[in-house]
Amino acid sequence: MSDPFMPLFSVRSGAGFQAAEGVHGLTVQIANVYFIENPAAPNEVILVDAGMPQSADMITKEAKRLFGSDYQLKAIILTHGHFDHVGAMEELLKLWDVPVYILHEKERPYVTGKADYPPAKPDAKKGLVAKLSPLFPRHAIQIPNVQTLSPDGSVPFLKEWKWVYTPGHISLFREKDRVLLAGDAVITVEQESLADVVTQKQELHGPPAYFTIDTKTAAASIQKLAELRPEALLTGHGIPMMGKNYREELLTLAKNLASVL
Ligand SMILES: [Zn+2]
Numbered sequence: 001m002s003d004p005f006m007p008l009f010s011v012r013s014g015a016g017f018q019a020a021e022g023v024h025g026l027t028v029q030i031a032n033v034y035f036i037e038n039p040a041a042p043n044e045v046i047l048v049d050a051g052m053p054q055s056a057d058m059i060t061k062e063a064k065r066l067f068g069s070d071y072q073l074k075a076i077i078l079t080h081g082h083f084d085h086v087g088a089m090e091e092l093l094k095l096w097d098v099p100v101y102i103l104h105e106k107e108r109p110y111v112t113g114k115a116d117y118p119p120a121k122p123d124a125k126k127g128l129v130a131k132l133s134p135l136f137p138r139h140a141i142q143i144p145n146v147q148t149l150s151p152d153g154s155v156p157f158l159k160e161w162k163w164v165y166t167p168g169h170i171s172l173f174r175e176k177d178r179v180l181l182a183g184d185a186v187i188t189v190e191q192e193s194l195a196d197v198v199t200q201k202q203e204l205h206g207p208p209a210y211f212t213i214d215t216k217t218a219a220a221s222i223q224k225l226a227e228l229r230p231e232a233l234l235t236g237h238g239i240p241m242m243g244k245n246y247r248e249e250l251l252t253l254a255k256n257l258a259s260v261l
Contacts, residue, residue, distance in 0.1 A: 002089075006083075012027040023036050035066060046073075048172065079185075084236075085183070085236060086111070119138070129210070133210035158172075167217050187207065192208060222253055
């Protein structure tokens with residue numbers, strides 16, 4: 001059974017945005033999903049992440065608005081399996097019987113009903129969202145049709161993209177314009193702070209501290225992403241950042257994150 005609606009909001013909830021060529025974002029309450037067009041077949045759409053619980057209507061309405069009513073959802077790719085990224089999965093799969101590509105073998109137990117995510121850490125960083133985090137669902141979900149992405153880094157339907165493994169997540173990267181779809185490996189809002197989440201104040205941050213099992217690994221992941229020299233950061237939370245090379249800023253973020261250990 002899908003999780004109940006969670007009363008968490010931001011000013012941008014329901015707002016769609018053009019994120020990069022052929023990539024459209026939608027803020028679902030406090031988390032972003034992305035629609036990527038298949039350049040080889042314009043009405044074919046790949047959805048990256050599945051939003052908050054009870055958001056299937058919002059996601060499908062936006063897809064219709066963007067691509068017309070004869071669009072075809074071909075696959076869902078998950079950056080990771082936290083509740084705010086898989087919330088509409090069950091409803092979406094009732095509408096579209098499509099494969100779901102999941103992260104990496106190591107993350108598979110969380111989406112095949114085998115393992116719950118570890119308990120949240122409300123005191124990892126100050127902030128009201130962090131305080132509320134023990135209330136967030138973290139039980140293993142059971143997604144039928146789960147497929148693992150190919151180890152060669154290729155992304156189904158999307159030839160221009162590669163997937164990059166950062167433990168706990170995958171990111172998607174398109175080299176031609178250096179667009180990085182980072183999931184929560186790096187985000188552009190201070191997700192622990194309710195005020196910042198509501199206003200979507202744009203600021204570069206590491207993954208939500210309350211769900212970060214190992215800060216050292218999270219810092220190493222950001223460093224790995226920095227080496228891609230991304231010029232657009234489309235993240236699981238917050239307003240995308242684009243228009244410059246973010247390598248230095250990501251390296252600084254990784255360093256700062258590692259230094260609080
Ligand atoms: Zn998230």
